[in-house]
Amino acid sequence: MRRVYFDNNATTPVLPEVMAAMQPYFSERFGNASSIHRDGQSARAAVEHARESVAVLLRCKASEVVFTSGGTEADNLAIFGSVQAGDHVITSTIEHHAVWNSCRHLEAMGCGVTYVPVDGNGLVDPQDVRDALRPNTKLISIMLANNETGVLQQVAEIGRVGAEAGVCFHTDAVQAAGKIPIDVNEIGCDLLTISGHKIHAPQGEGALFVRKGRQLQAMLYGGRHERSRRAGTENVPGIVGLGKAVELATHGLKNGDTLKIAVLRDRIEKTLLEQIDGCGVNSGGVTRVCNTSNIYFDSVEGESLVIALDLKGLAVSSGAACSSGASEPSHVLTAMGLRSDRARASVRFSLGKQNTSDEVDFAISLVPKTVERLRELSPVYTKRAQLTT
Amino acid sequence: MSEARTIAVAMSGGVDSSTVAAMLCAEGHQVIGLTMQLWNQRRLSGHEGMPEAVQGRCCSIDDVYDARRVAETMGIPYYVVNHEERFEREVVRPFVQEYLSGRTPIPCSLCNNHLKFDELLTVARQIGAETLATGHYARVRYDEERGRWLLSRPADNSKDQTYFLFGLTQEQLSRTIFPLGDMTKPQVRERARHLGLASAEKPDSQEICFVPGGDYKKFLDAYLSEQGDALPDTAGELVTADGHVIGEHNGIHNFTVGQRKGLGVATGSPLYVIQIKGDARQVVVGDQTDLYSRTLRANRVNLISVASLDEPMRVTVKIRHRHAGDTATLSDAGDGQVLVAFDEPQRAITPGQAAVFYDGDVVVGGGWIV
Numbered sequence: 001m002r003r004v005y006f007d008n009n010a011t012t013p014v015l016p017e018v019m020a021a022m023q024p025y026f027s028e029r030f031g032n033a034s035s036i037h038r039d040g041q042s043a044r045a046a047v048e049h050a051r052e053s054v055a056v057l058l059r060c061k062a063s064e065v066v067f068t069s070g071g072t073e074a075d076n077l078a079i080f081g082s083v084q085a086g087d088h089v090i091t092s093t094i095e096h097h098a099v100w101n102s103c104r105h106l107e108a109m110g111c112g113v114t115y116v117p118v119d120g121n122g123l124v125d126p127q128d129v130r131d132a133l134r135p136n137t138k139l140i141s142i143m144l145a146n147n148e149t150g151v152l153q154q155v156a157e158i159g160r161v162g163a164e165a166g167v168c169f170h171t172d173a174v175q176a177a178g179k180i181p182i183d184v185n186e187i188g189c190d191l192l193t194i195s196g197h198k199i200h201a202p203q204g205e206g207a208l209f210v211r212k213g214r215q216l217q218a219m220l221y222g223g224r225h226e227r228s229r230r231a232g233t234e235n236v237p238g239i240v241g242l243g244k245a246v247e248l249a250t251h252g253l254k255n256g257d258t259l260k261i262a263v264l265r266d267r268i269e270k271t272l273l274e275q276i277d278g279c280g281v282n283s284g285g286v287t288r289v290c291n292t293s294n295i296y297f298d299s300v301e302g303e304s305l306v307i308a309l310d311l312k313g314l315a316v317s318s319g320a321a322c323s324s325g326a327s328e329p330s331h332v333l334t335a336m337g338l339r340s341d342r343a344r345a346s347v348r349f350s351l352g353k354q355n356t357s358d359e360v361d362f363a364i365s366l367v368p369k370t371v372e373r374l375r376e377l378s379p380v381y382t383k384r385a386q387l388t389t
Numbered sequence: 390m391s392e393a394r395t396i397a398v399a400m401s402g403g404v405d406s407s408t409v410a411a412m413l414c415a416e417g418h419q420v421i422g423l424t425m426q427l428w429n430q431r432r433l434s435g436h437e438g439m440p441e442a443v444q445g446r447c448c449s450i451d452d453v454y455d456a457r458r459v460a461e462t463m464g465i466p467y468y469v470v471n472h473e474e475r476f477e478r479e480v481v482r483p484f485v486q487e488y489l490s491g492r493t494p495i496p497c498s499l500c501n502n503h504l505k506f507d508e509l510l511t512v513a514r515q516i517g518a519e520t521l522a523t524g525h526y527a528r529v530r531y532d533e534e535r536g537r538w539l540l541s542r543p544a545d546n547s548k549d550q551t552y553f554l555f556g557l558t559q560e561q562l563s564r565t566i567f568p569l570g571d572m573t574k575p576q577v578r579e580r581a582r583h584l585g586l587a588s589a590e591k592p593d594s595q596e597i598c599f600v601p602g603g604d605y606k607k608f609l610d611a612y613l614s615e616q617g618d619a620l621p622d623t624a625g626e627l628v629t630a631d632g633h634v635i636g637e638h639n640g641i642h643n644f645t646v647g648q649r650k651g652l653g654v655a656t657g658s659p660l661y662v663i664q665i666k667g668d669a670r671q672v673v674v675g676d677q678t679d680l681y682s683r684t685l686r687a688n689r690v691n692l693i694s695v696a697s698l699d700e701p702m703r704v705t706v707k708i709r710h711r712h713a714g715d716t717a718t719l720s721d722a723g724d725g726q727v728l729v730a731f732d733e734p735q736r737a738i739t740p741g742q743a744a745v746f747y748d749g750d751v752v753v754g755g756g757w758i759v
Contacts, residue, residue, distance in 0.1 A: 301512070307468050308516040311421070324453040326426035326471035374515045 004359045007315045008198075008352035009147050009175060009292060014241065015200040015354075021244035022202070025237040033234045034225065043236045050243025054207050057246045058192065059183040066208045066226045067239050071174040071195030072098040074208035077230065078170040078191040079103070079141060081216035085110040087138040090167075092116050092124050092153075093335035097320065099141050099172055100331070112136075121286040122149050122336045126157035133165050140169045144187075145176035148332045148348055149283035150292025152180065159188025168214065174198055174206075178249030179258055179289040190214050194246075196238065200352070201245035205238035257353050262290035264360050265351050269293045275368045282333060282346055291351040296338070299381035300374045302347045303327050308370050314363055318347045341380075395419040396520045396566070397513035399505055400459065400467070402452030404581050404588045405524030407459040409568045411584040413522060414463045421518055422460040422467035424453055425509055427476040427500070428599040436611035439601060455588050462585070472508055479503035481599060485609055488642040489621060491665035492741025495553070495710075496597055502556035510564060521565050525550045528570035529562050532694075538562035540693050542750040545573040552710050555745045555755025556691045609642060625670030627652065630663065630679055638672050641665050647680060647737030665740075681734035687744045687756030688726045694753045698727065704746040704753055706731065708738055719746050719753070727756055 005013070025046060031039030033047045048062065055062040068074040075098040083089055083106060091103050093115045103113045114132040118124055124142055140162050145152050155171050162169035170191035173182055178199040184192055191214070196205035210216055210229065222231025252258065269281055278298035297305065302318030303326070309316055319327035333343035349363070375381040398410040400422045413420050430449050433439045453469055460467030480499045487494035505523065513521045526548035528541045538559050542549050557565070569577055581589035596603040613620050620640070627636040638644065638652070648662045652674060661680050664673040685708070692698070701720040706729050707713075717731040729744055738758060745755035 301515075303470055304512050304515045307470070307512070310468075311466060311516055324424075324426050324450060324469045325457070326469040328471060377511055377515050379511070 009350035150288035196242040397518035402455035491667035690756035692754035
C-alpha cells in the first residue's frame with residue numbers, strides 16, 4: 001500500500017546525504033573522541049566539525065554548543081542546570097512535555113513556577129512574562145515554535161524581558177530549527193535547544209546552545225566530556241549525522257526549501273477548508289512555521305480520523321501520545337481555550353522536505369471522504385444535522 | 390467460512406481476545422486490533438490504600454504491550470483508543486453513586502453497553518470494519534423466524550458471560566461476533582498454544598478492572614478524595630425489619646444485601662443485611678429467612694429475543710453473575726419496568742445488580758433490579 005508521511009513534527013526520515021556522512025563512523029572511523037591516538041583524533045575532528053555546523057545554523061560560537069542525547073535531555077539540562085530549590089521559573093502553558101514536566105518537577109523540588117497563559121492563537125504576551133518576574137526568578141523558558149500548531153512566539157521580545165531583568169532565557173527551538181533562520185543574539189537567549197531527528201538526522205541526538213559565561217550545573221556525573229557539561233562518550237555517528245543535517249538545513253533556508261514546504265502546506269489547508277464544512281485551522285491567524293497545519297473537523301474524533309487515515313496510507317497525528325499509545329487531549333489546544341470536543345477533533349498535518357505535490361494530492365483525495373464517513377457514524381453530528389433541518 | 394471481511398477485534402492482551410484475533414486472521418479476514426484505554430491505573434496511586442502501580446490488569450501498560458505483541462506477530466494493524474473520559478462518566482461515576490445510594494452495581498455491564506458495543510463499535514465502523522469481534526463467551530445468531538438477533542449461552546457454561554451482555558441492542562448484536570462461543574476455555578488455551586500466542590498461559594482476570602485488589606471501599610475513598618469530595622457521610626441506624634433501632638453503622642456504602650460480617654452487633658442468632666434504605670441511611674437487618682423473597686422489579690429493561698412482553702412469560706432468571714438461575718414468570722409492569730415472580734423464594738435479591746431472563750439458552754432480555 002502507498003504510504004504518505006505527514007507527521008514530520010513527530011520525526012523525520014534520515015536523508016541519504018546524512019546516512020552517507022554517518023556511515024564511516026560506525027566501523028571505519030570508530031574511535032572514541034576522547035582518545036589520544038589517531039583513531040580518536042579522527043572521531044574528535046568529526047565531532048568538532050559538526051559543532052561548527054551547528055554554530056553556523058544558530059549564529060553562535062562552536063564552543064557554545066553542547067551535544068546531548070536529544071531535545072528532552074537538552075531541555076532538562078537547560079532547566080535543572082540553571083535552577084535550584086527556592087528559585088522561581090517562568091514558562092508557558094503550551095510547552096512541550098520535556099519542558100512542562102520538568103517544570104512540574106521543579107515545583108515538587110520546592111521551586112515556584114509561573115505558567116503564563118496564551119491567547120486564542122496560542123501566543124504568549126511578553127508583557128505577561130515581564131509581570132511574572134520576581135526577585136528570585138532564575139529562568140524563563142518559552143518555546144520558539146509550538147510542536148502542535150507551529151505558532152512562533154515573540155522570543156526576541158521575551159529575550160529583552162530576560163536581559164533587562166538579568167534573568168536567564170531558555171527557548172526550546174526543536175520545531176523551529178531548519179524552518180526559520182535562528183540567531184541566538186537576535187533572540188537574546190542564553191540557552192536554546194535543538195533536536196536532530198526533527199531535521200532529518202537520526203533519533204537520539206540533540207544539542208543545547210549555552211551562551212559563553214553561562215554557568216550550568218551538569219546533570220550526569222562522569223568524564224569531562226563537552227567541557228564538563230555533559231558526561232558520557234560522544235555518540236560520534238549521531239553527532240556527525242546531526243552536523244550534516246544541520247548543514248543541509250542551513251543550505252535549505254537559503255535555498256527556498258521552506259517556501260516549497262509552505263506552498264504544499266497552504267494547498268492542503270486551503271483545499272480541505274474549501275471541501276469540508278465545519279473545519280478550520282487552529283492558530284491560523286498568526287505567524288507559524290512553514291510545515292505545520294493543525295485543523296479541527298467538528299463532530300469528528302481526531303483519534304479515529306488518524307486511525308482511519310493510517311489504514312488508508314496517510315500518517316498524521318492528533319493530541320499527545322500517552323504511555324499506552326492512545327492519544328490524550330492536547331494540553332496546547334486546551335490552553336488556547338478550545339472546547340474539549342474541538343481539541344479532540346483536531347488533527348495535525350506536518351510536512352517535510354521529502355514530501356511532494358503528488359503526496360498532497362493523495363491527502364486531499366483522502367481526507368474529505370474520510371471525514372464524511374466519520375461524521376455519518378458520529379452520534380453528535382447526526383443530532384446536529386437533525387436540529388438544523 | 391464466510392467470505393473475507395474487515396473485522397475489528399477488541400483486544401485486552403489476554404488469551405481470549407488474542408485467540409479471537411489470531412483465529413480470524415487464520416480464516417483470512419482483514420483484522421484490525423483495537424484496545425480501549427479506559428482508566429489510568431496510576432491515577433489514584435498515592436491515595437490511601439491504593440497500590441503504587443497496578444500490573445496485569447485492563448489498561449495496564451503490560452496488557453497493551455501483550456496485545457501489541459500479538460498484533461505484531463500476526464502483522465495486523467493495531468491501535469489503542471482513548472475512552473477514559475466516557476468511561477469515567479458512564480461507568481466509574483455511576484459505580485460510585487450506586488454504592489453511595491445503597492445499591493451494589495455491576496460496572497462491566499455498563500462498560501459493555503456504553504463503551505465496548507457503543508463507542509468502540511462506532512470507532513470500528515468509522516475506520517472501515519462493519520463487524521466487531523470480542524473474546525466474550527456467548528453466542529449470537531440471526532433467527533429468521535422471529536426476525537431478531539439472538540444472544541445465547543456459550544458452549545462452555547462455566548465461562549458464560551451473557552449475564553453482562555443483556556443490554557445489547559439488535560443493532561449492536563447484528564454487528565457483533567463472539568468467535569469463542571462454541572469453544573470451551575481449555576480449547577481456547579489449546580488453540581492459543583497451537584497458534585503460538587504468548588498470552589496462552591496468562592491467568593484469567595476476574596475482578597473489576599479499575600478497582601485494584603477488589604477493595605471497592607478503598608477505591609471509593611481514593612476516588613472521592615481525588616475529586617475533592619470527602620466521602621459523603623452515609624452513616625446511620627441499624628434497624629430491624631419492624632423498625633427497631635438496634636445500633637449504628639458507619640456508612641451504607643459499606644454494606645451489601647446478604648452480608649453477614651461486619652455489622653458490629655452481637656446477638657444470639659446471626660444477623661444479615663436484608664435491605665439498605667438509601668434515603669433514610671438505614672441498614673435493615675434480620676435473620677437468614679428474612680433474606681428470601683419471591684418477587685423483584687427491574688427497570689431500564691432491554692429485550693432481545695422478543696420485541697415486547699405482550700403477555701406473561703415463563704423464564705429462568707439470574708439475579709447475579711454466579712447465580713444458577715431459577716424459574717419465574719416475567720411480566721410487563723409498565724414504565725419500562727418488569728415484574729419477576731419466582732416459583733421459589735430467592736436469597737438476597739440485591740438492588741443495583743442485573744436480572745437477566747433466559748428461555749433455555751436464549752437471553753430474553755434483562756434489567757436492573759430496583
